Amino acid sequence: MRFDWTDLQLFVHACEAGSMTAAASRSHLTLAAASARLRGMEEQAGVALLARHSRGVRPTAAGEALLRHAHAVLAQMAQLRGELALHGRGALGKIHLMCNTSALVQHLPPLLAAFLREHPSIDTVVEESASPLTVQAVRQGATDIGIASDAEDMTGLQTAFFCKDPLVLVLPRGHALARNRSVAFEKVLDLELVGYSASSALHTYLSLQAAQLGKPMRVRANLGSFEAMCTLVEQGVGAAVVPAAVLGKAVGNRRLTVRPLSDAWAKRSLVVCAPVDLANSQPAGRLFEFLKITSNRTKQDFL
Incomplete structure (x- = not known):
């Protein structure tokens, strides 16, 4: 089956309006063109998708299944268009970071503020997490960057000193x-x-x-x-x-x-950790390098 964006949008309009005429109007199609498209969808599916009656149309059982998936596909396409539009305006993306309580409430905010001021096209989501869970999330790709206690085993990850945090x-x-x-x-x-x-x-x-x-x-x-x-x-x-x-x-x-x-x-220090293949050109890579550089300056204060 090869349903395109217009097919799915037309089908959703038909189900929501209960009328082929209204669906055609909302899709900016003639009634004949809209009817032809829906017949083509049914031929490809091999099953009736709409039940026609005197007052309009309603989805069949198969149509209800298609309607659920159509909503999901259209929502994903809308999200994709939105993200591509952000890139078109120079936006680079969103970074997910996990860290412990003291990093969240004390150490990270001023550094994150400085980074975001320097990179207005990058957004961040910061989530509080215990160090063992943070390291596990970085290993599994569930987060881009983590800040965790150096007591955790971070073998196989790239790391950088962040701060003293006894x-x-x-x-x-x-x-x-x-x-x-x-x-x-x-x-x-x-x-x-x-x-x-x-x-x-x-x-x-x-x-x-x-x-x-x-x-x-x-x-x-x-x-x-x-x-x-x-x-x-x-x-x-x-x-x-x-x-x-x-x-x-x-x-x-x-x-x-x-x-x-x-x-x-x-008697811990906090460490920034990330996958070894994280590229500096990626938004998360830029944040990792920023925290690494600024934290190295902080480390000198302890020496």
Whole structure:
């Protein structure tokens, strides 16, 4: 069967209007030409697609099946035309990026803003994701670029340093663990905790680490704000594990104590990762190179 755009559009009009005359008018065809096209479609399909009656037409069972597919094909064609039109106006495409919580709320936004200002024809979709899931998505081609913890195995991917991103323990001032210079996450799991949003990448990541230790997290409250978490910690509700980078504004002059986690996975850096065959000429390749260059400048600040 070789139905073209006009055939499918004409058929949809006929089904929606219930009239060949109206369908022909909407398709800018004569009634004779429209009828001939629909008869040709039925001959190719080998089955009746429209049932004719005194008040017009309606789709047969086969016609209903064709109508569903016609809607899908026409929608895809419209999307294709739209994307080609964007390219015609100089638009290059859309980048999908996955990253963890601290990258999303702290490290990435200023760099992404600079990139988008330099590339007005490129759009981005940023999705929050725990590091293991991000790396898996990059391997499977489910995302263009990922930003994940360097504790993850990224063999077979191209990578670049992004930033330092250690996790720390926030305690109410005077807590017994505050006497330690650092605290193991296994000890943290003996405490009641205040957690970030239950749907966040940070919560997922910490839950995975707890599962590996065979101990659950005793979370008394999940909040979508690091500042709100610190408020509950200060009031003695529980302790919290957060990225050190978010504590500047959240801690302020509060009665809190911050201690690093002693676990190797918590002394993390974030890494940008992408498929090895990602070309620099592609939109995602341009973003990867941009983050690589700007992050290398940041890395020098730590040396």
